[in-house]
Amino acid sequence: MVTMVLYSAGRTTSYPEDAPKKGLRYHCLGGGDEVGNVGIVFENERQNRLLLDYGLAPTHPPRYPSEAPQVKDAVITHSHVDHLGMAPWLCSNHRTLLHGTALTAQISEMMWYDCHKVSSIEGYPLAWDKRDIDTALDAWRIHDFNESWNQDDWKLTLRKAGHIPGAAMLDLETPQRRVLISGDFDTRDSPLTTGAKPQKTDTLFVEGTYGGREHPNLDEEIQRFVEHVQRVVDRGGTVLIPAFANGRTQDVVMRLHKYLPHLNVHVDGMGKRIAKMQMNHPETLRDPAALRAAWSWCKRVSSKSDRKRALEADVIVSTSGMLQGGPSIWYLNRLRHDPKNAILFTGYQAKATGGRQLQSEGTLKIFGKDTEIPLEWDTYSFSTHAGHKEIVDFAAACEAEEVIIYHTDPVHARPPLAAALEKNGHIVHNPVNGISEYLGEEFSRSH
Ligand SMILES: [Zn+2]
C-alpha cells in the first residue's frame, strides 16, 4: 500500500544523468503536481545546479520527494515541513548548503526535531536521524531580504512572500532569463506579515494550492469568527482553537487580542517558542509591536497546573492544527464532557487526520480509542496562501511571459488556474514530478 522512497544513493532518483544541452532546465523531484513535498532542481548547460526546497508531505503515510542529485546549494523558502523536512538528509549526504532567511534557519531546528518525533510516534521511516539535524544546522547560510548573492553566473535574491514570517520568494536572474519562484505566498496582509509584492519577471513559478478557489471576504470571515467565539463564551463555554504552531497560532492570538481583548485567552504548544523567535526578527513582521502586545496579553501555558487552569479559560489556542497529537487532544479529552464548549478550526482538515475524523464522524482517537466528541464545531478560513484571484492578479502584475503552476492539486486546482492564466496571455506549464522541462519560449513551444 505504501510506496516508500528508500534513498539508497543513485538508485531512486528521477533526476536525469545528462546535463542540460542549452538554456535553463527545471525538474520537480516532488511538489510539481501535488501540494507540498517540494523539491525542484534548476540546472543550466554549465552544470550550475540549484535545489529549491526539500520537504516532505506530512500526510498519512508521509510522502517524500525523489532523491536529490548531488547539489552544493539549496534555497529553502520557508520553515514549513513540506518545504524543509528532508533537508537534514540532503546536508548529511551531499554536504549541501542551505540558503534562507535568519528566521527560517532559526525555526528549522524545532521543525526538524518535531518531524523526527512525529515519525517515531507514528512509526513511519525517515531517511535521516537526529545527528543529521546538527549537520543541517551548520549548513545554513543566512541572507537578508533584497540582498543578492551570486552562484556562478546567476544572481539570487530573496523577496518577501507573505504567508508566514521569514517566508521568501526566490528571484533568480540568469543571463538568459529572470525567474521568480513564489514559494508559499500570499499577496494579502495577515496579522503577522505584509503581502508579497509583484515584480517584473520572464518566468513565474507560482504555488497553485488555491487554484479555482476564492477565499471568503476576510473581514466577514473575521466577524463571523469573533461572533462565534463570543457566543460560546456568553453561554459559559470554552472555545478550543486548534492551530498550527508556525504562523497560524500567532495570527489567531493577534486577532483575538484585537477584536476580543476582554477575553481570557490561553496559548499552548510549539507556537509559543515560535512567537519568541518571530519577535527576535522584527524585520519579518508587519507590526512587531502588535505581536508583542498580543503575546504579553495572552497566557502562555507552560506547566501541568497551567494546563489545568486553561480549562477554565474563555479560549484555548493550541497545536496541533489538525488534531494530530499535541496538547489539543489533552484539552478535548476534558472539554468534551460539557456541551457548552466548542471547537473552531482555522483551516482545512486533511484526510486521515484527527480533525477530519471529528468533522465526519464526531469522534477522535484518544489514547488509541475512538472517543465521542459531542461538541459544536465550525471551520474558519484563515489561510495565508494566495487564492485563485490573487494568483492570477499576481502573475499579470509580474508581466510573466510563462507561468509554471506547482504545489497544486493537478485534478481540481490546476486546470481552472491554468485556464485563467492562459486567457490572460501567459504560456502555462503544468509540471509533473520526475519529468524535466526547459524554460523559455523556444523550448515550451515544442511541448
Ligand atoms: Zn507548502
Ligand SMILES: [Zn+2]
Ligand atoms: Zn507554507
